Amino acid sequence: MKKDQYLIEKNGNNYEVVIGLEVHAQVLSNSKLFSNSATKFGSEPNTQVSLVDAAFPGMLPVINEFCIRQAVKTGIGLNAKINKKSIFDRKNYFYADLPQGYQISQYKDPIVGEGSIVLDLPSGPKTIGIERLHLEQDAGKSIHDIDPSSTLVDLNRSGVALMEIVSKPDLRSPEEVNLYIKKLRSIMRYLGTCDGNMQEGSLRADVNVSVRKLGSDKFGTRCEIKNVNSIKFMQMAIEYEANRQAELLEEGGIIDQETRLFDTKKNQTRSMRSKEDAHDYRYFPDPDLLPLEFDDQFIEDIKSEIPELPDQKKDRFIEKFKLSPYEATILVSDLETSKYFEKVIKNSDVKLSANWITGELFALLNEKNIEIDQSPISPENLSKLINLISDGTISGKIAKTLFVEMSKGDKDPKKIVEEKGLKQQSDPKELEKIIDKVILDNPDNVQKYKSGKDKLFGFFVGQVMKASSGKANPKMVNDILKKKL
Ligand code: ADP
Ligand code: MG
Numbered sequence: 001m002k003k004d005q006y007l008i009e010k011n012g013n014n015y016e017v018v019i020g021l022e023v024h025a026q027v028l029s030n031s032k033l034f035s036n037s038a039t040k041f042g043s044e045p046n047t048q049v050s051l052v053d054a055a056f057p058g059m060l061p062v063i064n065e066f067c068i069r070q071a072v073k074t075g076i077g078l079n080a081k082i083n084k085k086s087i088f089d090r091k092n093y094f095y096a097d098l099p100q101g102y103q104i105s106q107y108k109d110p111i112v113g114e115g116s117i118v119l120d121l122p123s124g125p126k127t128i129g130i131e132r133l134h135l136e137q138d139a140g141k142s143i144h145d146i147d148p149s150s151t152l153v154d155l156n157r158s159g160v161a162l163m164e165i166v167s168k169p170d171l172r173s174p175e176e177v178n179l180y181i182k183k184l185r186s187i188m189r190y191l192g193t194c195d196g197n198m199q200e201g202s203l204r205a206d207v208n209v210s211v212r213k214l215g216s217d218k219f220g221t222r223c224e225i226k227n228v229n230s231i232k233f234m235q236m237a238i239e240y241e242a243n244r245q246a247e248l249l250e251e252g253g254i255i256d257q258e259t260r261l262f263d264t265k266k267n268q269t270r271s272m273r274s275k276e277d278a279h280d281y282r283y284f285p286d287p288d289l290l291p292l293e294f295d296d297q298f299i300e301d302i303k304s305e306i307p308e309l310p311d312q313k314k315d316r317f318i319e320k321f322k323l324s325p326y327e328a329t330i331l332v333s334d335l336e337t338s339k340y341f342e343k344v345i346k347n348s349d350v351k352l353s354a355n356w357i358t359g360e361l362f363a364l365l366n367e368k369n370i371e372i373d374q375s376p377i378s379p380e381n382l383s384k385l386i387n388l389i390s391d392g393t394i395s396g397k398i399a400k401t402l403f404v405e406m407s408k409g410d411k412d413p414k415k416i417v418e419e420k421g422l423k424q425q426s427d428p429k430e431l432e433k434i435i436d437k438v439i440l441d442n443p444d445n446v447q448k449y450k451s452g453k454d455k456l457f458g459f460f461v462g463q464v465m466k467a468s469s470g471k472a473n474p475k476m477v478n479d480i481l482k483k484k485l
Contacts, residue, residue, distance in 0.1 A: 004121075004122065004123055005172070005173075006172060006173030006174070006175065006176075007214060008211060008242050008243055008246045010246045010247060010249075010250045011250055013213060013214075013246075013250065014213070014214040015211040015212065015213060015214065015242070015245075015246040015249075016172065016211065016212055016213075016214050016216075017172060017173060017209065017210075017211055017238065017242040018169050018171075018172065018209070018210045018211070018212065018219055018220070018222075019169065019171035019172065019173075019176075019177055019207065019208065019209055019238060020131075020166070020167050020168060020169035020170070020171065020208040020222070021165075021166075021167045021171065021177065021180065021181075021205045021206070021207060021208070022164055022165070022166050022167075022205060022206040022208070022224075023164070023165045023166075023167075023181070023184060023203065023204070023205045024138075024162050024163075024164055024203070024204050024205065024206075025074075025162065025163045025164075025165060025184075025188060025193075025194040025196070025202065025203050026039075026138070026160060026161070026162055026163075026194055026195075026201070026202040026203070027067050027070045027071065027135075027160075027161035027162065027163055027193065027194060028070065028192060028193055028194050028195055029064065029066050029067050029070060029161055031064055031066075032050075032053065032064065032137075032159040032160050032161060033061075033063070033064055033067050033104075033135065033136075033137050033159060033160065033161035034052055034061030034062060034063060034064065034104065034137065034159055035050040035052035035053050035061070035062070035159055036050065036064075037049060037050045037052075037053055037159065039160050041197075041200045041202075042200075043156055045143075045152075045154035045156060046154055046155055046156060047156065048156045049155040049156060049158065050159075052159065053099075053155055053158045053159040054099055054155055054158070055099035055100040055101075060288050061104065061286075061288055061289060063289065063292070064161065067135065067161040068111070068135070068292065068294075069302055070161075070163075070193040070194075071111050071112065071133065071135050071161075071163055071193075072111065072112070072298075072299060072302050073191050073193050073302050073305070073306065074112070074133060074163055074165075074187075074188060074191060074193045074194070075111070075112030075115065075133055076299075076302065076303055076306055077187045077188070077190070077191045077193075077306065077309055078112070078115035078116065078117060078130050078133065078165070078184075078187065079115045079116050080112045080113060080114060080115025080116075080130055080133065081112070081113035081114055081115065082111070082112055082113075082299050083109065083110065083111055083112065083113055084293060084294055084295065084296075084299075085109065085291055085292070085293045086106055086109045086110055086111040086134075086291070086292045087106060087107075087108070087109040087285050087291050087292070088104050088105070088106055088135075088285070088286045088289045088292065089104070089105055089106060089107040089108075089283045089284060089285055089286060090102040090103070090104060090105075090282075090283065090284055090285075090286045091103045091104075091105045091107070091136075091281045091283055092281055092282045092283075093280075093281060095139065095142075096142055096151060096153055097139045097140035097141055097142045097153050097155070097158070098139045098140065098158075099140070099155065099158065103136060103137055103139065104136065104137050104286055104289070105134065105135075105136035105137070105164075106134035106135055106136065107134075107278070107283045108283075109291075110132045110133060110134035110135075111133065111134060111135055111292065112132060112133035112134070113132055114129065114130060114131065114132065115129075115130035115133075116128065116129055116130055117130060117167075117180065117183055117184060117187070118183070118311060119176060119179045119180060119183060120179065120183075120325075120329045121176070121179065126176070127170075128167055128168070128170045128171060128176075128180055129167065129168035129170050130165065130166070130167055130168070131166040131167065131168050132166050133163050133164065133165045133166070134163070134164050134166075135161060135162070135163060135164075136161075136162050136164055137158070137159045137160065137161065137162070138157045138158065138159065138160040138161075138162050139157065139158060140153050140154055140155040140156070140157055140158040141153070141154045141155075141156075141157055163193075163194070165184065167180070169208070169210075169219060169222075174234070174235035174238045174239055175235075177207070177231070177234055177235060177238060178231050178234075178235060181203070181205070181231050181234070182231070182333065183310070183333075185203060186310050186332075186333055186334065186335070187309060187310060189334075189335050190307060190308075190309050190310060190335050191306070191307070191309070198229055198230055198231070201229060203229075204227055204228060204229040205227075205228055205234060206224050206225065206226050206227060206228070207224070207225040207228055207234050207237055207238060207241075208222045208223070208224045208225075209222060209223055209224075209225065209237075209238055209241045209242060209245070210222040210223070210245065210255070211242050211245045211246050211249070220245070220249075220255060221254070221255040221256070221257050222255075222257060223241060223245070223255065223256075223257065223258055223259075223260050223269070224258075224259050224260065224275065225237045225241060225260050225261070225262050225269055226259055226260070226261060226272065228262055233262055233264055236262070236264075236267055237262040237269055240262075240267060240268050240269055241260070241269050244268075244269070256274060257274070257275040258271050258272070258273065258274050258275050259271075259272045259273050259274070259275055259276075260272055310332045310333065310338075313332040313338055314328045314329060314332045317331060317332060317338075321345070321350045321354075322350070322351075323350070323354055327354050327358065330358055331354065331357070331358070334372065336371065336372045336373045337357070337372050340357065340372050340373075340375070340379050341353065341354070341357055343379035343380070343383070344356075344357065344379045344382050344383045344386070345383075346383065347383050347387065348382075348383040348386040348387055348390070349386060349390050352386045352389065352390065353382075353383070353386055356382060356385075356386060356403075357382070360400070360403050361375065361377065361382065364376075364377075364403075364407055376406075376407050376408070376409065376410055377403070377406050377407055377410055378410050381406060381410055381411070381412060381413055382406075384412065384413050384414060385399060385402060385403065385406065385413040388402075388413060388414070388417065392424060392426060392473060393417065393423060393424055394417060394422055394423065394424050395424050395470070395471070395472075395473065395474055397470055398422050398424065398470060398471065401422070402416055402417065402422060405420070422471065423471065424471055424472070424473045425468050425471045425472045425473060426473040426476060428476065428480065431464075431468075431472055431473070431476055431477060431480055432480060432484075434464055434467050434468055434472065435460075435464055435477070435480050435481055435484055436484070437467070438460060438463045438464050438467060439460075439484060439485070441463075442459075442460075442463070445459060445460070446485065449485060450485070457481070457482075457485070460481050460485065461474070461477055461478065461481065464477050464481065465477070
């Protein structure tokens with residue numbers, strides 16, 4: 001058993017959790033998958049609905065090439081097989097927010113086949129298999145909480161392109177799910193194929209969970225928890241569901257394969273319906289759409305547009321800048337952070353830059369609850385601050401004060417140093433004066449120090465720093481003090 005393995009214990013029996021995710025990622029595109037309506041989030045209800053999206057009789061879908069390119073791009077980013085021929089099917093079901101009476105999706109022949117995502121676990125990398133990625137349309141939205149006597153329907157989302165990215169059942173803990181979603185989101189953001197905004201519903205997942213006795217090589221029966229829209233909720237739902245299943249098995253019960261809902265208020269899952277099978281949906285190829293076919297050249301063209309992705313960037317950061325894998329992982333996990341870092345190190349020491357960004361800057365962003373591209377301190381000015389430390393103009397301690405000052409409004413740190421007189425005291429004559437006075441003022445401690453109480457050295461350093469209002473160059477203070485004492 002590995003040390004960091006996630007297990008559920010019941011009556012002394014250990015259960016392993018097995019998880020597979022079906023992630024729905026909204027394609028970053030100005031228009032919908034089969035119509036030219038806009039996809040902008042947060043618009044007035046039913047203002048982005050064409051006759052196609054509202055499924056008026058006689059309307060025909062027209063495929064949006066840009067969305068196809070986005071899906072292929074994502075597939076390449078997931079190291080996946082791109083299928084040169086894929087088919088759009090009708091998935092039939094009835095629901096008030098689905099005016100067509102079916103969803104156009106892909107079933108047996110998806111646009112993207114098997115691929116993989118590498119997770120950076122504390123114990124090392126772990127590869128999670130991707131089963132497939134297919135394209136489908138989103139449904140509209142039923143609104144139950146505006147009118148007390150009826151359900152309202154907003155069709156703005158109807159027809160928006162989604163990529164459904166299905167993982168193999170390779171995930172083994174809530175933490176792995178956290179890393180998986182973050183890595184997938186990061187890859188798609190680098191690619192510009194999905195904004196990954198979970199608050200706006202651009203990324204949500206159906207979470208499949210089963211448990212099995214530790215050591216068993218057969219998977220248990222899974223339950224699918226529908227439409228979970230935050231990583232925290234996914235983790236809570238998995239924890240609840242795994243415990244529920246393990247308990248049931250311990251009591252001699254059996255798990256029904258069913259579709260469940262996660263109730264975020266009660267923090268529990270509950271049964272919604274027994275799992276429907278594919279034949280319940282009566283899938284058949286959509287007669288309004290030809291099979292989607294493209295050639296090698298089409299794929300090659302898209303390949304040539306693929307930017308450097310997080311894993312490659314991480315390798316480069318480790319190789320070229322000698323960062324630790326841990327630092328590199330943090331700095332590449334978000335595209336904007338990696339850009340910020342690269343701007344800072346253009347003119348500054350790499351190690352110091354990494355420390356300041358992952359330390360003070362992250363803390364500041366966290367506190368203000370903002371993203372790095374809204375940082376009140378520009379990369380240029382952080383770079384200047386770091387250089388002031390490197391060249392000995394200011395001490396690390398003063399740098400922190402300066403940083404706080406800069407966070408109140410992006411100001412050139414050099415100017416602040418001049419205005420506030422924060423410059424480090426590095427003139428040996430001046431320092432000697434201060435040190436002489438400290439020695440003169442503390443004859444008792446000098447005596448004790450000389451008779452072997454080495455620890456008192458820190459006391460003298462402290463006194464000098466205090467007398468200089470924290471501005472004395474610590475290294476020089478050390479050197480001079482040693483000599484004088
Ligand atoms: P469906 O549409 O019926 O949900 P999919 O193939 O789209 O089927 O998705 C099945 C998902 O369930 C995949 O993510 C897969 O990894 C996962 N899965 C399959 N078997 C298990 C299992 N025993 N335990 C947990 N997850 C599973
Ligand atoms: Mg499913």
